[in-house]
Amino acid sequence: MTLVRIAWRNLWRNPRRTFITMFSMSFGLTMMIVFYALMNGMVDQMVRFATILGAGHIQVHQVDYLEERSLYDTMSEPVKMLETIAETGVGHAAPRSFATALISSGPQSTGSMLWGIDPELESEVTELHLHLEKGDFLDPDPSGGVVLGLNLARKLAVEPGDEVIILTQAADGSMGNALYTVSGILKSVGEALDRGGVLMHRKDLDDLVYLQGRVHEIAIRLDDPNRLEESTAIIRRSLDPMGVDVKNWKELFPELNEYLRLSDTSTLIVLTIIFAVASLGIMNTQLMSLFERTREIGVMRALGLGPGPVAMLVLLETLFLTLLSAVAGGTAGSLWSTYLEKYGWDLTNTGGSFAFAGVAFETHFRATLTTSTVVDSVIVMIIISFAATLYPLFRAMRITPADAIGRGR
């Protein structure tokens, strides 16, 4: 107990130095937490964009569909499949059909991918309806309205209310063509949709390409996205008699999944580097205070204090420094992250949007703060701090009374 008191007092013998050290440690911790939270936020955003702004968590296709995405690789019993999926109770499902088409407005025309969706079911699976740059989402009933991807709308130079012509080859070989009204324009949600996505009512698409109610895809949003693998297995089992292909987003976007797996490790490495730099400060402080107190420690040793308690003294000082910094840095980091979680960090002015593995990023970063973000950071800090104390500790233990007292004055 005496040691604890001595250690505590030692800290405040040179308050300025202690404060500077504490500041550098808590600043390091703050940066760690904020960086960690931003990385988490980015990962969350990537997964979010890939899933609920497009693919859904799980997709069901006809076995050959993903290879060529042929108009003819359809599933014929969407209603029965939707019911079966609903029975499993893992989440919501929506049917989709697709067709490639030429879309044109005035002198502009370009290739596009038509998404035939059921607006009501779709809004339970994806949040596309909440990501509109302009205008409105599709009506629940087929009305000849279309919602265009951002870049596509720009390329065609259309605004909500404008007319577009769609030309495509129907399933019977004839050339389907019809006029549609742009009802809305999506925000940037991902490369494919941005560049060529045309959302329309599945009924409208059916009239254009004669799919006769058949669909190409059923997208599923899980109630609990963290139970991805179990849910995939459940759906796979329940749809097994229908001989369809069930894939979750990790299987659909292997590059993204790989990236996420690696990002955890790389985050930890970066965190360690950030804090290792800060920890040089700790080592410096401890060494300095040790050199100052060589004589004093020598006297303590001479009075019968073993090397163990001396080491304990140094460790206790480090512990106090670390704990104080953890409280200060943890608070600052959490507050900053909470702010970034709420308001985000807008990088729009520093360079346009970008995409990775076909998934668009908002240049407006949002942090995601979790308990583990703070706890992990504090643990990393404590480990590195104590590692940085090892050398001063070693020096302290080697101080012998004779040398220490005999030296100097």
Next chain:
Amino acid sequence: MDGENPSASSGQGGKRETIVESGRVKVERGRFSVLMTTAALLVFLLPGRVQAITAQEIMERVDDLWRGDSSFAEMTMEIETQNWKRSLKIKAWSLGKDYSLLGITYPPRERGTATLKAGKEIWNYLPRVNRVIKIPSSMMMAGWMGSHFTNDDLVKESRMSEDYDIEVTFEGKRDGIEIYELTLTPKPEAPVVWGRIDYIVQSEDLLPLRADYFDEDGNLARSMALSDIREMGGRKIPTLMTLVPADKPDEKTVIRYTDMEFGLDLTEDFFSIRNLSRRDLIQ
């Protein structure tokens, strides 16, 4: 020294000379010997040149075969894919190599759908929505109206003798018919999509029999067979064209010419977007 050139150069050059002698000289043999000697001398002096012109000439003949300065044609197009089969009736006008207008007259559901090619641009008229749309360059390799003929075929097919280096790579009897085999390789800066085209042309009347299209990696992409040679519009032409994609041998598009006229009184004004949407023209 000029005369030595071909034999001194590559094996290709040497082969070229043989072809020239067996072809050209033989043709001249029936005439006066003076002429023959002169011709032989010419051939001997400028063998590569003469041959290049010949190959070029053959291709120009092929290019002009269905077109002439101006032409009108009626045809049926039968498209067969793994999933469906359909038949179209088409009327087509052309002027020179830059203008053509095609309109679908059958089936009724698609009657009036028309395509205008003016220079390098292609426009489609869609009667159901009464709109004209321009086909973007990214869609040039897409099939025309669902057929195996691409939009690109409409724009570029007629300029083969300009875009390709043409060489006679075989001459003689194949399957009992005297033929020329022409190998077309794209000129360095030519805006073409094929890596090579092999053309089989009947020697007798320079009518094409077959064309094999290869991609840039040298793989066969599609084959076109031309047959049923008939007299139409005062010319002998193959009236049946069968196009088979190499990756889907069970699919094909067959064009059969049912009527053909050449030397029409057409001007460039005829090939306008206004005429593209004229329903009375395409009935």
